[in-house]
Amino acid sequence: MPRLSHGLVLVSLLLTTGCSLSGERDEVATRLRVAAVAEQSGQGDVALSLYEAAAQQAPNRPDVQRRYAGALLGHGQPDQAIEVLQNALQRNAGDPGLLAEAGRAQLALGQAEAALVTYQALLRKAPQNVAALNGQGVALDLLGRHSEAQQSYGAAQAVSPGNVAAANNLALSTLLEGRAAAAATLFSVLDRPGVPERVRQNHAVARAAAGEAVENPLAQALGAVLR
Template identity: 35%
Template sequence: MGSKSGPTANATLDDKARVQLRLARAAQEAGNTGSAVRFYRAVLDQAPGHVGALLGLGETLSESGSAADAVVELQKAAAAVPDNVEVQTALGRALVRANRPDDALNRFDALLRRNDDDLRARLNRGVALDLAGRHAEAQGEYRHVLKAEPNNATAMANLGLSLALNGSAEGVAILEGLVQGGVDSPRVRQNLALAYGLKGDLEAAARVARLDLDDANVRSNLAFYETARQFVAFKP
């Protein structure tokens, strides 16, 4: 059985596989998805039950848009080390990306039953709740995290987007504050563009969207915002 923190390798690696595992992790950290996947799969060819390789492969696939494939690999790891927090968290995140919020919530709920102070599980649970359309509950999770960590920019950004999705102008104000305060990653900026779009301010949405996107993608996003507005009753 695995530990409750880092993954446990439950298969012995030879020298070549150990080198491949190091290369896979380095490629993953560098964002070289193709090389990371190739090296992780090479390790698993030699040691199919190696949890570290399964975790790394699953995370890489999840982050590169292959969420369904990521879930398959991470389920193998979770079956091998059911008490492993890192593996269960990664699986929950992959389930969110695979548009399976209910399954993801089951994972995060289990983590919180074991440790109610697991702020990462709460943050991820909020994302799953937003995906399920349960925005008020999601906001409760983000506020719980912010009570413990007032400067948690991810929780603040998620709260802002969740409020905007729920039609609250407070969400726009939160996202504007983050961008003006220097927390202006592409993700936060595009969340702000979405919030402007949901509010009906397409001029502001386009201005922010152009900071990261080309004209074709900006036009596509603006069309999406117009459609999405039908499902959001924005409140001043």
């Protein structure tokens, strides 16, 4: 039997799903489910169009608007994501999910000040929101406020002790502050099987910045800059 391409498999799935769910009342939920499958199948453009259709059909549902904005971010369209989120926040002021996604989009655009304001607004509503604490730390680091950033990452770790992103960001912030040896020590605790590759790369940069010889030429060069 000839092997179907991803596109044909997805089309088949779309048709099958449409038939089996034709009697369901919530067409938006159907689109969201199929969009998620499309993403997992590597059909990002199809997923984005489905999220857009769902967002147009449900303009007052913050969860749908958030997922559409997230898809736009994933496709490298932060400006469009911000526009979607701003419109959604006008209808759903203070929604935590929308605020978190808006902070991500603002960071993607390099708008650290705006992102900080957004994350602070979210943290007033949800002081233990780990994503907001992490995002706030990133914004503070981008603004050169490393000590405050580290406090934010520490707060995220207190809420979620195993959070790799917070631990990585804390170590990276320490490196950016000029404490390479301390950063390398923090990264060494994280650098174990199964961690994201960026953690290993950051560890190599920290070691190079601390004066160690590393095999990765890029890490060696970045480390030299950070000494």
